[in-house]
Amino acid sequence: MTRTYETGEDVTLAFFDAWNAKDLDGLADLFVEDADFVNVVGFWWTTRRQIRKAHDYGFRKIFQEARVEIIALKSRVLGNDVEVVHTVSTLDGQTDENGITAGQRTAVITIVAHRQREGGFRIVSCHNTDRVDGADTHLNTDAGFRPASYQTG
Structure with missing residues (x-):
């Protein structure tokens, strides 16, 4: 049975709960059928099925022991049926390509939630962006892709 979420904030909190539980079906059920999801490296999935498949891969290969924790949340109601929810969260327990636990990451995740007819x-829509403290932008140079700061002193 599909659970009903009364607000955009409620469905956002449920997303984080499902992610931490590695509950693929529960996570996928939070999205409309033709939802959009952009991850931290710019992959753009455009269906619930693609979102579920991508998270299945991530939970098996990258985030087996990882947990996310919301440290800030702001909801903006755009009418009776639409909310935009911004979160700042930390991620701990991600492993690298060799299975070694990596350091903590901080993300800004934006979720657009819509009240359904039923x-x-x-x-x-969900967009996940890594926060890089001290950086103003990214640069792609001959030496590679890296954060950059234009601030002096």
Whole structure:
């Protein structure tokens, strides 16, 4: 049975709970069928099925022991049926390509939630961005892709 979420904030919190539980079906159920999801490296998935498949891969290969924790949340109601929810979260326990636990990451995740005809909010769009403290932008040079700061002194 599909759970009903009364607000965009409720469905956002459910996303983090499902992610931490590695609950693929529960996570996928939070999204509308033609949802969009952009991950931290710019992969753009455009269906619930693709979102589920990508998270399945991530939970098996990258985030087996990882947990996310919301440290800030702001919801903006755009009408009776649409909310934009911004979160700042930390991620701990990710492993690298060799299975070694990596350091903590901080992300800004933006979720757009829409009230469905049958009631309750579902996610129509999610965008996940890594925060790089001290950086103003990224540069792609001959030496590679890296964060950059233009601030002096």
